[in-house]
Amino acid sequence: MRTRLAGWLFVLPALAVYGVFVLRPLALVAQYSLYRWDGVGQAVWVGWDNYTAVLTDPDLHRPLLNALLLVVLFTAGPIVLGLTLAAALQRGPTLILVLPQAVPPVAAGLAWSVLLSSTGAVNRTLEAIGLDNVTRAWLGDSSTALAAVGVIGAWALLGLCTLLLSAGVRRLDPSLYEAARLDGAGRWQEFRTVTLPGVRREIGVCVVITSLAALSSFDVVYVTTKGGPGGATAVPALEIFHLAFTDRQIGLASALAVLLVAVVLAFTAPVLRWSR
Amino acid sequence: MKLTTQIALAAVTLLPLAELLVTALHPPGTHPPGLTWPSDPHWSNFTDAFRSAHIDRALLSGALLVLTVVPAALALSTAAGYALARLPFPGRRIAEGLFLVGLVLPREAITLPLYQQVRDLGLLNTTTGLALALIAAHLPFGVLWMRTHFASTPPELTDSARVDGAGPWSALRRVHLPLADDALRSLALLLSVWTWNHLLFALVLVDDPLRRTAAGALDAFQGRWGTDVPLLCAGALLITAPVVVALALAHRRFADALVRGVAVR
């Protein structure tokens, strides 16, 4: 009996802090999303209007679409390259692999915005190999800005994915490869029939991580483009920030936040189930 | 083949840091072309970052936050994680579910009510307010990390402690904590890096860039419309340096912790 109460006593301090600063705000976001409110004056009940607005106003649902595109960009590179690296290296240089996870995203974003500027290293390399006609301010051109943000995200996540995937590869039973080789499988076939299914769980985990990073990408966009040019890199995180703090459209910001949470849950739950 | 792959990987990984360094050495106020070594390296930009942008105060503030947030988060996580793993109590699954929600919750979603909460407590623009918000944000991960750890210890430990007549508190302190040393160190490392690098809450809860996290301090370099790029790069390197040093000393633990942290999810 003592233990039964003790359990709560042990959990309570953490739950209290967490409840006050995370759970209660979360509940408030859900409530605010049903009102029109400037944060100072009287709030007006508007029902689902904010959700309708977010889903129908191109300026407001574009961030959600951009976030989905970023999921693809943040995920594809790190997983494809990560699998290649994991297969080629088995054990990569740990320091190099984890470095991008430790560098502050604001510093990485700044460095990349210099690299990708009109006179930056990327363009100079392109000029050096005779591709002058494709050079541009990558983050300042609406046709490339989102992809450029994707490159920054991929840089940050590649090492972590490689690390996870190579751990998976190392755990595979060597006899599986021998068996495949006896069946006359080439390297590609071996990869497809042994490695890929073997690291299915790791791939799933990587997808969750990269998707989460893409869906809540605030730091890098805040430092590099602030959502520009012309909304090309507007992401929900930044849009919520602006709606809530600059425009003081608390209701719209909250509706967008709730939708973002829904998208995150919709993404992570099935992938986690699939990889289990 | 392996070597070239490794070199290519290292080059791509280090490229942004190299760019920060060479840009930081160009004359302040200029917009240097990418990756060119300046004819006259301005190492003074780093001292200017201390003098004119007071980066020393920013680094101190970042360190103070790490020293506040991490121990508090560790203590709360240990207690809660222990209870979730080892103390059967009614509603345990609910408590665990609540923390699971926080694990995937995008922080951006709750920023505004969080701001109001901190304001109503009179803690805007204080280290305390920002620290509390960061502790709370780290708790889901910390609690589930510690739960995973305690769940992996042999159940006989708890049983034997109970036979000895020890209550849950002394069982945790005498039996479990000494064995949790490694898990705690790894968690501390992860939380330190994440606290140091955190931007969003710092931006919203503390106006003065020099009283934020280290990452939030970069704003101190921004002017009305733009920025002094070389100085900004110098500042960015200075806030990056401590994590790189920490990583050089403990990259294996960090890598291991990242992988184990993923398993917590």
Add this chain to the structure above:
Amino acid sequence: MSHRAGAVLAALTAIVVGCCAPGSAPQSTVDTSTTPGCGTADITLKARFETGFPLAKALADEFTRQHPNVTWDIREEQFDVLTRNALRVLADDPPDLMRLPQVSEAVRAGLLRDLDGYARTLGWDRRPSAQTRPLRVSPNGRPRGEGPLYATGLSTSVTGIFYDKEIAARIGIQEPRTLAELDNALARAKSAGITPIAGFNGGATGGLTFPLQSLMGVYSTPKSLDDWIFQRPGATIDTPSNIEAARHLARWLKAGYFDPDLNATDYARMMDRFTSGKALFMVNGDWESATLDRRMPNRAGFFLMPPRQAGHPRAAMAGPPTFGIPSRAARPDCAAAFLDWATTNPTARDLVVRVGGARPLGPTTPWPLDPASVTAATFAATDEVLTHDTAMDFIANATGAIYAKSWTPQLQRLAEGDQTPEGLLRAVQADYVAQTGG
């Protein structure tokens, strides 16, 4: 007591200048209320200033030198941080003096002190109306441009076109007197391989508002633009003449008169390009005059946006960096005394010119300046705009969100050719209506 003497002096000169602000009936000049001051006891003034604009800090230091009992607790912030936090700071943590963005929302929320009392006592209401008009707000927040005074500046400000005299001489260009001559000069620079206009429009900045509004001032009138900016009922930006102006800007963009990375260029980089001789023109304001005189001495010139027909009055955006006193300020009198001192004390006025590069508020007395300096040119332009009363506020100030939410993204799209001039103004007007409730 030098500030009191200064106040009297300002009041006297204001009477001589003899101009009165709209809405403020020139009642008796004698006010029964006492002149605000800082007293003699030690006090600390809390202030929020803007990063990158050293004038306010320089004035504060000088004020302490002259009034040793007053010390300062100053926090400097980026303009976009100030904008984002203004209402919250005024409500939750009010300083005594604060650099403000557009003030109507703060007025509507009752967070700013009505300065009319100080204006009467200290003679601010006798300044040229162009200097006070944008800072008057009807008590419910709209329209702006009339009603009580809620903020004041430290200096005047004027915008126009800076040019590089060396480049101009090299390619044979003189200060254009008409818009056609300006177009001609742009084409000449382009064919000489020089960027015609240094601009900025990257990230969260819609710097194309500067050339756009300058062109609007040519095709339209400052009055009609102010009506829109001040949220007068029924005002619209989507007018045939403004569409003409937007088309003109689109032609400049299409002709490649801006650098191709315009949408990735921030303000600092634009300044760097202009001062290092990489562009002929730059549309900007006199807050940079002192910097330009320092970084490119005798090489920078300035002219107001030329009209379609030579000799017609030239309009200019002119909104001084504004400072207000929060309703809940602890020491409003001392803050007001400082604001007045900054525009009347001779040393302070000198600082305004040397550090701020702008004409001090109040009397338009002649000022000894090097005639070759760009500061002299912007001073002359300021006087011209005040004389013709052709100053207008910034279109970015129409509502709190119009710049970030509408002008910036729409102008970035215009720069890329993804938006038409007509579509630009239609979209901005739609947002404006949504934000102001019609």
